[in-house]
Amino acid sequence: MFQKVFSSFQSLFNSSYDWIPTYTSQTSHQLDPSTSQLFAGKLLLRQDIPLDEQDFQALCTMDYFQPVQAIVKHQFRFTCRRCGNNKKTLFSEIPCSRCHQRHVYCRKCIEMGRVLACEPLYVWTGPTAEWERQETPCTWQGSLTNSQQQASDRITKAMVNGNEELMVWAVCGAGKTEMLFEGIAAAIAQGKRVCLATPRADVVRELLPRFQASFPETTMDGLYGGSEDKRGTAQLILATTHQLIRYAHAFDVVIIDEIDAFPYHGDPSLPFVTNRAAKRDASMIYLTATPRKQQKSRVQANKLATVFVPVRFHGHPLPAPKLHLCFSLQKQLKAAQLPEALLKWYRKRVNPKRQLLIFVPTIELAEKIVPTLAEKLSISSITSVHSSDPERETKVQQLRHKEIFVLVTTTILERGVTFPSVDVVVLDAGHRVFDEAALVQIAGRAGRSPDDPTGEVIFFHDGRTNAMVEAVQSIKAMNKKGRTVK
Amino acid sequence: MKCLWCEDEISMDITWVNVFFPEPPKKLCPSCEPDLEPLKDSLCHRCSRKSDTSVCPDCERWEHHPMWKGVLSFNRSVFSYNSTLQGMIAKWKYRGDYVLREAFQEVSRTTFKQTFQQIAKEAILVPIPLSEERLYERGFNQAEAIADLLGHPFQQKLERIDGGKQSKKSRKDRITSENPFRVEGSINKPVILIDDIYTTGITVRHAAIRLKEVGCPTVYSFTLAR
Numbered sequence: 001m002f003q004k005v006f007s008s009f010q011s012l013f014n015s016s017y018d019w020i021p022t023y024t025s026q027t028s029h030q031l032d033p034s035t036s037q038l039f040a041g042k043l044l045l046r047q048d049i050p051l052d053e054q055d056f057q058a059l060c061t062m063d064y065f066q067p068v069q070a071i072v073k074h075q076f077r078f079t080c081r082r083c084g085n086n087k088k089t090l091f092s093e094i095p096c097s098r099c100h101q102r103h104v105y106c107r108k109c110i111e112m113g114r115v116l117a118c119e120p121l122y123v124w125t126g127p128t129a130e131w132e133r134q135e136t137p138c139t140w141q142g143s144l145t146n147s148q149q150q151a152s153d154r155i156t157k158a159m160v161n162g163n164e165e166l167m168v169w170a171v172c173g174a175g176k177t178e179m180l181f182e183g184i185a186a187a188i189a190q191g192k193r194v195c196l197a198t199p200r201a202d203v204v205r206e207l208l209p210r211f212q213a214s215f216p217e218t219t220m221d222g223l224y225g226g227s228e229d230k231r232g233t234a235q236l237i238l239a240t241t242h243q244l245i246r247y248a249h250a251f252d253v254v255i256i257d258e259i260d261a262f263p264y265h266g267d268p269s270l271p272f273v274t275n276r277a278a279k280r281d282a283s284m285i286y287l288t289a290t291p292r293k294q295q296k297s298r299v300q301a302n303k304l305a306t307v308f309v310p311v312r313f314h315g316h317p318l319p320a321p322k323l324h325l326c327f328s329l330q331k332q333l334k335a336a337q338l339p340e341a342l343l344k345w346y347r348k349r350v351n352p353k354r355q356l357l358i359f360v361p362t363i364e365l366a367e368k369i370v371p372t373l374a375e376k377l378s379i380s381s382i383t384s385v386h387s388s389d390p391e392r393e394t395k396v397q398q399l400r401h402k403e404i405f406v407l408v409t410t411t412i413l414e415r416g417v418t419f420p421s422v423d424v425v426v427l428d429a430g431h432r433v434f435d436e437a438a439l440v441q442i443a444g445r446a447g448r449s450p451d452d453p454t455g456e457v458i459f460f461h462d463g464r465t466n467a468m469v470e471a472v473q474s475i476k477a478m479n480k481k482g483r484t485v486k
Numbered sequence: 487m488k489c490l491w492c493e494d495e496i497s498m499d500i501t502w503v504n505v506f507f508p509e510p511p512k513k514l515c516p517s518c519e520p521d522l523e524p525l526k527d528s529l530c531h532r533c534s535r536k537s538d539t540s541v542c543p544d545c546e547r548w549e550h551h552p553m554w555k556g557v558l559s560f561n562r563s564v565f566s567y568n569s570t571l572q573g574m575i576a577k578w579k580y581r582g583d584y585v586l587r588e589a590f591q592e593v594s595r596t597t598f599k600q601t602f603q604q605i606a607k608e609a610i611l612v613p614i615p616l617s618e619e620r621l622y623e624r625g626f627n628q629a630e631a632i633a634d635l636l637g638h639p640f641q642q643k644l645e646r647i648d649g650g651k652q653s654k655k656s657r658k659d660r661i662t663s664e665n666p667f668r669v670e671g672s673i674n675k676p677v678i679l680i681d682d683i684y685t686t687g688i689t690v691r692h693a694a695i696r697l698k699e700v701g702c703p704t705v706y707s708f709t710l711a712r
């Protein structure tokens with residue numbers, strides 16, 4: 001049997017999905033096609049199947065649902081087939097009052113309904129779902145830059161052909177969503193089912209209305225923790241990666257946004273469920289602005305087809321970071337003092353109207369440095385934000401609406417957020433939280449708008465690190481590439 | 487060991503003391519553990535909520551009511567039902583993460599022992615039952631899970647009965663039918679009821695009324711949260 005191996009994830013997770021039944025029941029029975037659409041490509045607990053017991057049993061008798069063991073044990077190790085968990089501490093025992101035995105359950109995916117060893121997961125093996133083949137599903141009227149168009153053509157080819165992996169290496173602000181439209185339209189015209197998976201719920205919320213406007217006739221679901229419709233029965237699914245826990249061999253096209261942010265917190269469940277959600281002959285499209293070392297080396301070894309988008313949609317180059325060495329920086333920051341160089345730069349910066357985004361390595365420093373900044377820069381509209389800040393969303397909105405002039409942040413704002421006109425500062429850029437990818441993403445916050453396509457990016461450090469040097473090099477390399485394609 | 491709540495590694499300092507006198511392994515890490523507040527000082531003697539007076543206003547009210555007076559001798563709870571415990575109980579009980587009960591074991595045992603050492607010698611521990619439907623849904627009964635932590639034998643003497651349609655019943659029926667419990671047989675020993683949360687105290691009192699109807703001399707209750 002052909003088994004797809006995604007080596008970008010390989011070292012993390014080498015899994016086989018051959019326990020997922022692939023046949024279809026030969027029983028012929030008149031069935032509402034929406035039933036197939038409801039269950040096709042799903043991997044469900046009985047409690048997730050909205051059928052009464054009689055109907056459910058009838059479908060089981062016809063082999064339309066196939067049970068698979070949910071938790072398997074080999075060599076003293078359990079694996080949860082729903083989330084891929086195989087960590088010992090994330091399984092526990094329960095004296096189960098359903099089966100009156102003591103057995104394990106999975107703690108890892110318990111927030112999505114508990115997987116008990118005594119109960120199977122169900123896979124749909126009934127009539128295959130048919131999806132509508134619209135001739136021209138996409139009504140988007142905008143135009144693409146040359147570079148976007150090239151990428152779009154390549155993406156379209158991969159999506160139409162199937163059984164392909166393609167990495168789209170596009171700079172921050174390249175306009176990647178629009179590059180996907182033609183390909184998705186072509187896939188839908190072929191009656192394919194498409195999924196865009198992203199690590200973050202705000203991306204789903206932001207993209208859903210844009211896709212709905214561009215594909216008005218296509219059925220579409222946005223799935224994230226707390227989203228209202230959890231059925232996920234549409235032809236086009238936009239989902240956070242966690243939501244794919246309920247899918248198996250569902251999609252002909254899987255687009256993975258920010259593949260480099262993927263194994264975040266080293267969570268192997270995410271690649272496990274994403275790969276499982278793809279059909280065996282699916283097209284896999286990986287989007288990234290900052291590929292990881294492993295992904296880059298696959299590109300260099302010609303093992304992963306790649307298309308570059310080295311210019312931003314507005315055609316201007318990426319602002320290259322400037323490095324500024326400050327001796328005793330650590331000592332100063334510890335005492336909540338600022339380096340003189342920062343104040344000097346601030347007074348003389350090119351465009352004093354721009355808002356300021358200041359990245360710091362720790363939550364503690366973010367909170368501590370705000371009063372000093374307020375005093376030294378004589379600014380009252382300044383605040384800090386971090387991952388466990390309940391007002392995180394509000395503060396981001398306030399910066400967007402220019403109600404805040406300076407926002408001090410940890411790396412949580414390194415990706416995905418766009419502000420039209422900011423200068424970007426990194427304090428203590430040599431800290432280990434700022435790896436190459438983080439620094440490139442941070443620099444990518446500047447110059448996003450066509451109205452202010454430049455912006456200053458300045459790294460204050462007390463000794464340059466490889467990460468800083470590589471970040472600057474890779475930004476310059478992209479700009480160089482960009483000059484040739486324009 | 488990993489912390490049951492946040493999954494962080496719990497590091498164990500090895501000293502000559504704990505090499506020779508090993509402590510039970512910690513279930514929560516040093517940053518999660520202090521979020522649980524054991525109920526200790528200035529508590530209401532009857533319901534063990536934090537209180538300035540020796541008997542809190544709620545308990546005064548119970549004891550002035552002709553129907554409820556003396557039904558429950560007293561309640562002892564282990565932890566304050568603060569936001570951390572609310573989160574933990576929700577995950578334990580509703581999500582069904584059974585193992586989380588171990589985070590409560592050590593303090594529960596000590597508290598139980600301090601309060602009931604003498605009483606437990608002759609009393610029966612009776613966990614509050616769930617309806618069949620709830621039991622199936624959750625996969626376990628949280629009150630039994632707590633009783634089981636205490637290291638004393640317990641007996642399921644109570645049964646939870648379905649309320650049925652309220653409107654068709656007379657007022658008298660309705661008042662008695664509000665009591666969701668039933669007991670089979672007779673009981674001539676004191677009972678310590680076990681439950682997860684004491685909120686208003688109505689549940690354990692309903693159970694106590696039923697137990698007393700069949701001869702039980704005294705009823706106490708022990709709950710995880712108050």
Ligand SMILES: [Zn+2]
Nearest residue numbers: 080083106109
């Ligand atoms: Zn699991």
Ligand SMILES: [Zn+2]
Nearest residue numbers: 096098099118
């Ligand atoms: Zn079971």
Ligand SMILES: [Zn+2]
Nearest residue numbers: 530533542545
């Ligand atoms: Zn009281």
